[in-house]
Amino acid sequence: MRLATQRDGTPDGRLLVVARDGASAALARVGTLQAALDRWTEVEAELRTLAEAVEVGEAPGQAALDVSTLAAPLPRAWQWLDGSAYPEHGRLMQQAFDLPAIETDRPLMYQGMSDQFLGALDDVPLPSEADGIDFEGELGVIVDAVPMGVTPMQALEHIRLVVQINDWSLRAIAPVEMKTGFGWVQAKPACSVAPFAVTPTVLGDAWRDGRVAATLAIDLNGKRFGAVDGAEEMAFGFHELIAHAARTRRLCAGTIVGSGTLSTSRHAAVGSSCLSEGRAIDVISGRSPTPFMRFGDRVRMEARVGDWPAFGIIDQRVVPA
Amino acid sequence: MRLATQRDGTPDGRLLVVARDGASAALARVGTLQAALDRWTEVEAELRTLAEAVEVGEAPGQAALDVSTLAAPLPRAWQWLDGSAYPEHGRLMQQAFDLPAIETDRPLMYQGMSDQFLGALDDVPLPSEADGIDFEGELGVIVDAVPMGVTPMQALEHIRLVVQINDWSLRAIAPVEMKTGFGWVQAKPACSVAPFAVTPTVLGDAWRDGRVAATLAIDLNGKRFGAVDGAEEMAFGFHELIAHAARTRRLCAGTIVGSGTLSTSRHAAVGSSCLSEGRAIDVISGRSPTPFMRFGDRVRMEARVGDWPAFGIIDQRVVPA
Numbered sequence: 213m214r215l216a217t218q219r220d221g222t223p224d225g226r227l228l229v230v231a232r233d234g235a236s237a238a239l240a241r242v243g244t245l246q247a248a249l250d251r252w253t254e255v256e257a258e259l260r261t262l263a264e265a266v267e268v269g270e271a272p273g274q275a276a277l278d279v280s281t282l283a284a285p286l287p288r289a290w291q292w293l294d295g296s297a298y299p300e301h302g303r304l305m306q307q308a309f310d311l312p313a314i315e316t317d318r319p320l321m322y323q324g325m326s327d328q329f330l331g332a333l334d335d336v337p338l339p340s341e342a343d344g345i346d347f348e349g350e351l352g353v354i355v356d357a358v359p360m361g362v363t364p365m366q367a368l369e370h371i372r373l374v375v376q377i378n379d380w381s382l383r384a385i386a387p388v389e390m391k392t393g394f395g396w397v398q399a400k401p402a403c404s405v406a407p408f409a410v411t412p413t414v415l416g417d418a419w420r421d422g423r424v425a426a427t428l429a430i431d432l433n434g435k436r437f438g439a440v441d442g443a444e445e446m447a448f449g450f451h452e453l454i455a456h457a458a459r460t461r462r463l464c465a466g467t468i469v470g471s472g473t474l475s476t477s478r479h480a481a482v483g484s485s486c487l488s489e490g491r492a493i494d495v496i497s498g499r500s501p502t503p504f505m506r507f508g509d510r511v512r513m514e515a516r517v518g519d520w521p522a523f524g525i526i527d528q529r530v531v532p533a
Numbered sequence: 534m535r536l537a538t539q540r541d542g543t544p545d546g547r548l549l550v551v552a553r554d555g556a557s558a559a560l561a562r563v564g565t566l567q568a569a570l571d572r573w574t575e576v577e578a579e580l581r582t583l584a585e586a587v588e589v590g591e592a593p594g595q596a597a598l599d600v601s602t603l604a605a606p607l608p609r610a611w612q613w614l615d616g617s618a619y620p621e622h623g624r625l626m627q628q629a630f631d632l633p634a635i636e637t638d639r640p641l642m643y644q645g646m647s648d649q650f651l652g653a654l655d656d657v658p659l660p661s662e663a664d665g666i667d668f669e670g671e672l673g674v675i676v677d678a679v680p681m682g683v684t685p686m687q688a689l690e691h692i693r694l695v696v697q698i699n700d701w702s703l704r705a706i707a708p709v710e711m712k713t714g715f716g717w718v719q720a721k722p723a724c725s726v727a728p729f730a731v732t733p734t735v736l737g738d739a740w741r742d743g744r745v746a747a748t749l750a751i752d753l754n755g756k757r758f759g760a761v762d763g764a765e766e767m768a769f770g771f772h773e774l775i776a777h778a779a780r781t782r783r784l785c786a787g788t789i790v791g792s793g794t795l796s797t798s799r800h801a802a803v804g805s806s807c808l809s810e811g812r813a814i815d816v817i818s819g820r821s822p823t824p825f826m827r828f829g830d831r832v833r834m835e836a837r838v839g840d841w842p843a844f845g846i847i848d849q850r851v852v853p854a
Contacts, residue, residue: 288611288785290648293718314713322715323644327611327785339682339781360854361660382781392635394643395716397614401781460660460703460722464609464648533681 213263213411214522215373217245217283219331225283229262229271230408234279234524238262238271245286245409249465252356252372279524284329284405285375286354290464292326292403294350294379295319295453296472297446301489304475308492319448319456322395324379326468330404332526336380337533338401344383345505345530348473349428349485349513351442352377353450354409358463364422367454370463374415374424376406376515376523377470383488383504406513406523418517422449426515426522428474430485433510437490438483440474442515505530534584534732535843536694538566538604540652546604550583550592551729555600555845559583559592566607566730570786573677573693600845605650605726606696607675611785613647613724615671615700616640616774617793618767621800622810629813640769640777643716645700647789651725653847657701658854659722665704666826666851669794670749670806670834672763673698674771675730679784685743688775691784695736695745697727697836697844698791704809704825727834727844739838743770747836747843749795751806754831758811759804761795763836826851 214232217225224244228237240262242248242255265271296302297319306313314320330336338345354373362370379400386399418425423443430438448456453469474485484490491501505511513526535553538546545565549558561583563569563576586592617623618640627634635641651657659666675694683691700721707720739746744764751759769777774790795806805811812822826832834847 290609290611291646296715316709316713318709320713320715321718323646323718325612325644325782327788328783337681343781360658385781388637388639390714392637392641393711393714393716394617394641395714397642397644397778398780398782457718459719460664460706461646461719462649467648 213260213414215245215285215409216407217285217287219281219283223288225287229259229266230277231266234408235277236266236269236274237277238266238274246466249354249356249372252465279407280333282407283331285373285407285409286329286466286468288328289326289466289468291467292324292470293321293457293467294324294470294472295321295448297448297453298472298475299447300445300477301473301475304489304492304496308495319453320472321453321456324400325402328402330402332404332407332524332528334404334528335531336404336528337531339533341506343385346381346383346487347430347511348379348381349430349438350377350379350470350473351375351424351426351428351515352468352470355454355463355465355467355469357465358454358458358467360458360460360462362455362458364449364451364455367458368422368451370454371412371450373409374412374419375409375468376428376513376526378404378511378513378526378528379470379473380404381486381488404526404528406526408522408524410522415517415522422451426517428485428513428515431512436483438485440476440482440485442471442474445476446471507532534581534735536566536606536730537728538606538608540602540604544609546608550580550587551598552587555729556598557587557590557595558598559587559595567787570675570677570693573786600728601654603728604652606694606728606730607787607789608650610647610650610787610789612788613645613791614642614778614788615645615791615793616642616769618769618774619793619796620768621766621798622794622796625796625810625813625817629816640774641793642774642777645721646723649723651723653725653728653845653849655725655849656852657725657849658852659703660854662827664706667702667704667808668751668832669700669702670751670759671698671700671791671794672696672745672747672749672836673789673791676775676784676786676788676790678786679775679779679788681779681781681783683776683779685770685772685776688779689743689772691775692733692771694730695733695740696730696789697749697834697847699725699832699834699847699849700791700794701725702807702809725847725849727847729843729845731843736838736843743772747838749806749834749836752833757804759806761797761803761806763792763795766797767792828853
């Protein structure tokens with residue numbers, strides 16, 4: 213099942229069930245994706261029936277889909293918890309910039325801004341090029357209500373949807389905030405989300421052990437920057453990230469949990485998922501670092517499961533706020 | 534104007550306008566506090582008219598108020614950004630535990646869990662006494678929509694309500710998470726909020742320079758623990774905290790911004806606003822540190838403006854989750 217949110221002038225939009233080929237869709241009766249997540253076990257069967265009808269072109273009101281009318285699947289969420297589950301990313305940053313290793317055997321995680329997620333084709337308004345504008349290509353999951361204290365195995369059952377995220381980051385501010393120990397506020401403006409949220413089952417074998425075996429192709433101004441696999445070097449599965457987050461809180465339905473920027477020790481062959489890591493590799497290799505993004509620059513992200521662009525395409529331009 | 538939220542089985546409850554003496558209240562037509570904040574300039578006059586009628590006992594449907602039926606003023610919010618605006622708190626922690634000073638001239642701030650705020654009399658379910666259960670007595674403000682890049686002076690105009698908060702903290706986890714630089718997830722479970730949110734104007738002279746000159750009396754199991762003033766040593770006013778938060782993001786209506794735990798260099802006379810700081814003072818003074826909270830322990834918090842308990846009373850017991 214593949215879901216999207218149509219903009220309709222309200223903050224949460226209208227939930228669509230989308231065909232596998234992305235060409236058409238039909239409105240779901242439940243109204244919004246948040247409403248569906250609030251009572252997932254009640255509405256799932258109805259959504260699946262609608263999805264089957266959409267697949268054969270026979271859903272009531274089914275119409276051609278214009279992706280430019282779509283918002284993020286959840287245009288706002290009550291909670292966004294982003295992990296950093298690829299150790300190679302941390303290792304490269306530490307090596308290049310002579311940082312102390314983060315000493316922990318637990319998942320790394322911060323709570324980020326969740327009241328606004330940009331749509332996949334929206335311009336990205338930011339205040340200053342001097343802030344070090346960077347993208348972070350990630351995958352994420354959306355859960356229904358998760359009780360406090362769940363085990364990773366129990367958490368697996370609460371993963372309802374998988375999404376593709378660009379976690380915009382401002383690198384001139386990030387280390388300043390990180391040093392305080394308080395995490396990031398200014399360094400993490402609104403994220404962007406690819407148009408389609410998919411149920412884990414439609415990913416088939418690519419959904420395994422709480423990880424997504426999809427290749428995230430990232431193009432910066434039309435030039436390939438990275439094509440990293442989401443499962444290969446993910447140290448903690450999403451179910452483990454959820455259990456970590458739920459240790460002392462229950463997670464509300466619609467909580468989004470992110471993987472952190474995809475990374476691999478095979479970066480020489482396939483590249484990276486953020487400029488900051490690319491710059492770290494430049495420094496380690498004695499090259500002058502790739503510049504951060506300028507106003508007008510574009511980044512395109514498309515994660516493919518086999519040949520299928522399951523989540524659709526993020527393609528955005530940064531602009532002055 | 535003094536507002537509260539009546540529980541009605543929905544996640545956001547029903548907005549009440551409450552008399553200054555707290556004895557009676559009337560339902561507001563706008564429905565919820567979030568709805569009021571979403572269009573504050575439209576509904577403010579109507580709310581003020583209702584507040585005037587409530588004060589003379591003549592509002593339609595005005596009835597006696599039972600505080601045990603109240604939720605937090607915002608039972609959930611799209612964003613909670615908590616500062617740490619009292620330098621003495623950091624100084625004491627560093628001195629007692631031989632921590633490195635946090636080198637920054639900017640406000641300290643993290644993004645916390647906002648999808649659930651506990652009511653003032655609710656039990657506080659936590660998983661383990663071994664986590665080091667602690668309270669943090671704070672003040673906070675709630676804003677309407679704040680554009681990205683506002684100045685502190687502009688931010689002042691967006692402060693619509695002032696609240697009193699207990700930012701529950703788990704001290705065995707906090708330093709572990711802080712060391713990662715990612716901020717706190719497990720160490721910061723749901724906060725509690727006192728029943729009444731008040732407009733800055735009703736605080737009179739106690740609202741000045743974006744600070745609240747209220748004394749926060751905290752009693753632990755019936756014994757006075759602290760009575761710290763909110764304005765005296767607050768290094769950044771709420772308007773400055775808001776401008777800091779809005780540097781790279783717009784803040785949605787209903788964003789709550791916290792002061793951090795109230796603290797003063799006059800702690801020998803008036804005490805502290807969290808156990809952790811009290812323990813730091815114990816260590817510095819060569820005493821054995823006050824234990825953290827046990828299941829069944831109670832904490833009571835009441836901030837007074839002159840003699841007036843503007844925000845009402847937080848009085849809660851920690852219980853096993």
